[in-house]
Amino acid sequence: MIIGVPKEIKISENRVGMTEAGVKQLVKEGHSLIVEKDAGLGSGISNQQYEKAGAKIIDTKAEVYAKADMIVKVKEPLPDEYELMKENQILYTYLHLAAEPKLTKVLVDRKVKAVAYETIMKEDGTLPLLTPMSEVAGRMATQIGAYYLQKDHGGKGILMGGVTGVKPGKVSIIGGGVVGINAAKMAVGLGADVTILDVNMSRLEYLDDVFGGRVTTLYSNTSNIEQSVIESDLVVGAVLITGYKAPTLVSKSMISQMQKGSVVVDVAVDQGGCIETCKPTSHQNPTYEVDGVIHYCVPNMPGVVSRTSTYALTNTTLKYASMLAAMGVEEAISKDKALFHGLNVYNGAITYEPVAKSLGMEFKAYRPN
Numbered sequence: 001m002i003i004g005v006p007k008e009i010k011i012s013e014n015r016v017g018m019t020e021a022g023v024k025q026l027v028k029e030g031h032s033l034i035v036e037k038d039a040g041l042g043s044g045i046s047n048q049q050y051e052k053a054g055a056k057i058i059d060t061k062a063e064v065y066a067k068a069d070m071i072v073k074v075k076e077p078l079p080d081e082y083e084l085m086k087e088n089q090i091l092y093t094y095l096h097l098a099a100e101p102k103l104t105k106v107l108v109d110r111k112v113k114a115v116a117y118e119t120i121m122k123e124d125g126t127l128p129l130l131t132p133m134s135e136v137a138g139r140m141a142t143q144i145g146a147y148y149l150q151k152d153h154g155g156k157g158i159l160m161g162g163v164t165g166v167k168p169g170k171v172s173i174i175g176g177g178v179v180g181i182n183a184a185k186m187a188v189g190l191g192a193d194v195t196i197l198d199v200n201m202s203r204l205e206y207l208d209d210v211f212g213g214r215v216t217t218l219y220s221n222t223s224n225i226e227q228s229v230i231e232s233d234l235v236v237g238a239v240l241i242t243g244y245k246a247p248t249l250v251s252k253s254m255i256s257q258m259q260k261g262s263v264v265v266d267v268a269v270d271q272g273g274c275i276e277t278c279k280p281t282s283h284q285n286p287t288y289e290v291d292g293v294i295h296y297c298v299p300n301m302p303g304v305v306s307r308t309s310t311y312a313l314t315n316t317t318l319k320y321a322s323m324l325a326a327m328g329v330e331e332a333i334s335k336d337k338a339l340f341h342g343l344n345v346y347n348g349a350i351t352y353e354p355v356a357k358s359l360g361m362e363f364k365a366y367r368p369n
Contacts, residue, residue, distance in 0.1 A: 004068025161191025
């Protein structure tokens with residue numbers, strides 16, 4: 001199979017869909033790899049490194065799409081790439097279609113075989129391809145929150161861990177999954193007063209155990225969320241319902257009651273956001289204020305720690321890329337239940353029900369020919 005790796009074009013997206021080690025492995029398995037010129041530079045991977053691994057460097061994105069049977073990316077295609085996709089081409093990337101009606105329609109109309117990293121799900125409910133980037137985003141959320149709490153960056157002048165005789169900063173994390181636990185690890189490490197809210201009691205019990213009483217766990221309901229948000233210096237939105245648009249849990253009213261100079265970081269923004277006042281921003285213009293509260297809502301947070309992120313991502317995506325390349329979509333998803341959940345669009349139809357429901361579009365269950 002001819003596998004194409006285009007250069008990402010989302011603002012400040014420095015990751016790339018495949019490392020040189022991934023290229024080498026797929027070439028060894030008998031596939032042809034074409035990589036757009038300079039695609040890996042943002043992650044510290046040169047054209048020469050790709051060539052040494054066995055790839056061919058292609059000058060233009062259009063040529064990569066035209067020649068490739070499968071496109072391996074990091075982020076969803078943007079409008080400039082819509083016309084480049086072709087019928088029966090495999091698209092293997094993060095898609096987050098529940099928040100992308102236009103892209104979804106394009107994939108349906110062009111009959112692309114779209115496999116989304118974020119919905120590949122094992123039998124135990126874990127999301128192996130989302131996990132590494134959730135770890136990165138969770139850790140970054142606390143780091144970024146601490147940065148914007150500084151007075152010189154518009155914040156209220158809070159040191160996250162406080163000092164002797166002075167209270168530490170108060171952090172509330174809504175969602176106790178992979179993003180939430182990683183945000184909490186960083187916040188606890190800085191010495192903050194941390195509260196995690198979740199609706200899963202067994203998860204809260206696990207978090208209590210893991211942190212040994214160093215965090216407060218609360219059942220996530222409107223009352224507990226409101227009280228926690230109002231009292232917080234930093235709120236991290238870390239809610240995920242696989243494949244669906246994120247539920248709005250933090251209202252504008254709650255935000256307006258926070259102290260001026262407080263910070264919210266909504267990691268769920270790529271699924272529509274769990275904070276009502278959230279709207280997607282970019283690494284070039286990452287923040288805005290609502291009622292004096294700083295909002296950081298960048299959908300591709302890991303894109304600025306690209307080397308760490310790219311290598312962590314390929315560690316998990318390569319297994320399924322190898323299967324898709326060797327067998328094609330149909331056989332690969334028939335042999336791997338986790339990969340089956342990744343199929344979002346096939347043969348002109350939405351085949352992942354949460355996406356169809358979130359967008360109010362027709363769902364058509366995948367049926368092998």
